[in-house]
Amino acid sequence: xxxxxxxxxxIVLIAATAPSAHAVDQGKGYPGxxxxxxxxxVVVDFQQLGGTTIVRCNPQTTRGTGLDALKGAGFQIAxxxxxxxxxxxxxxxxPSAAENVPITGRGDYREPCVDTPPAxxxxxxxxxxxxxxxxYSQWGVKNRDFIPGGFEGxxxxxNATTQSNPVPRVSAVRPGTESQPCVPREEAKPxxxxxxxxxxxxxxxxxxQADGPQPTTGAGEVPAAGPGSGALxxxxxxxxxxxxxxxxxxxxxxxxxxxxxxEDVNAVxxxxxxxxxxxxxxxxxxVLALCVAGFLMARRRKRAQGx
Numbered sequence: 529x530x531x532x533x534x535x536x537x538x539i540v541l542i543a544a545t546a547p548s549a550h551a552v553d554q555g556k557g558y559p560g561x562x563x564x565x566x567x568x569x570v571v572v573d574f575q576q577l578g579g580t581t582i583v584r585c586n587p588q589t590t591r592g593t594g595l596d597a598l599k600g601a602g603f604q605i606a607x608x609x610x611x612x613x614x615x616x617x618x619x620x621x622x623p624s625a626a627e628n629v630p631i632t633g634r635g636d637y638r639e640p641c642v643d644t645p646p647a648x649x650x651x652x653x654x655x656x657x658x659x660x661x662x663x664y665s666q667w668g669v670k671n672r673d674f675i676p677g678g679f680e681g682x683x684x685x686x687n688a689t690t691q692s693n694p695v696p697r698v699s700a701v702r703p704g705t706e707s708q709p710c711v712p713r714e715e716a717k718p719x720x721x722x723x724x725x726x727x728x729x730x731x732x733x734x735x736x737q738a739d740g741p742q743p744t745t746g747a748g749e750v751p752a753a754g755p756g757s758g759a760l761x762x763x764x765x766x767x768x769x770x771x772x773x774x775x776x777x778x779x780x781x782x783x784x785x786x787x788x789x790x791e792d793v794n795a796v797x798x799x800x801x802x803x804x805x806x807x808x809x810x811x812x813x814x815v816l817a818l819c820v821a822g823f824l825m826a827r828r829r830k831r832a833q834g835x
Contacts, residue, residue: 556601562585562587568586570682571679573782581697582784595670608645610642611644617641630687652682653681654695656678661773663712697781698781
């Protein structure tokens with residue numbers, strides 16, 4: 529009886545806490561790489577979170593920010609309560625509030641998206657011109673324009689250092705343009721006073737963020753420092769165009785999809801929230817049924833024994 533009760537309770541618990549499936553808003557953008565240089569291709573690599581890397585195009589022909597590129601391609605995001613969408617905390621509901629993120633030294637961490645996520649588990653933000661290597665963005669998602677015909681990348685960084693922070697595993701190369709040269713475009717400087725204008729620096733080898741401890745973000749951002757604080761040094765000089773390496777060979781790309789068969793993330797969250805709400809009642813009913821069954825079985829045994 530005790531064993532049966534344990535099995536039922538475990539099933540209920542798993543159903544209530546299972547991570548959300550990937551999902552894409554199919555009404556925005558389209559799957560795969562952009563077909564020409566007027567849109568922007570967005571790559572989302574879940575890395576150690578698991579799941580399929582997703583590539584989609586935002587065909588927007590007008591000027592737009594990195595946030596416009598991400599949402600316009602159909603990806604659904606969640607910011608943090610403190611800073612809103614200036615800090616991207618979840619992409620396609622990952623990491624979900626119910627999934628354990630194995631941060632070194634912190635056990636099983638769960639991301640609440642209340643304040644900025646830890647530097648050891650956040651969505652790092654990248655960009656690239658076509659046929660160019662991925663470049664870690666200096667600026668936040670609302671404070672830089674995407675590159676027309678280029679790429680925006682989101683790669684989940686877990687327990688990484690400056691040297692090991694993972695780039696998206698899909699090359700920034702539109703099909704059919706492999707022979708074209710890399711013509712990099714520099715990032716535009718922020719034009720707003722948004723507190724998250726800079727991107728978070730990856731943690732260094734000793735577990736601390738580079739350039740000293742700073743508040744962290746889900747979009748890979750940190751709040752801007754006050755005048756004269758010295759907390760945010762000027763960016764390092766950029767290499768010249770001739771020194772920029774080309775993108776990796778597309779044949780080395782990790783397997784990816786366009787999220788064509790994924791369900792809308794809002795529907796997933798709503799359904800799971802409803803399931804989570806019913807889970808305690810289901811568990812209670814299962815326990816009550818087991819207790820009644822146990823009582824009836826014990827009573828029958830006593831009658832059979834003539835007690």
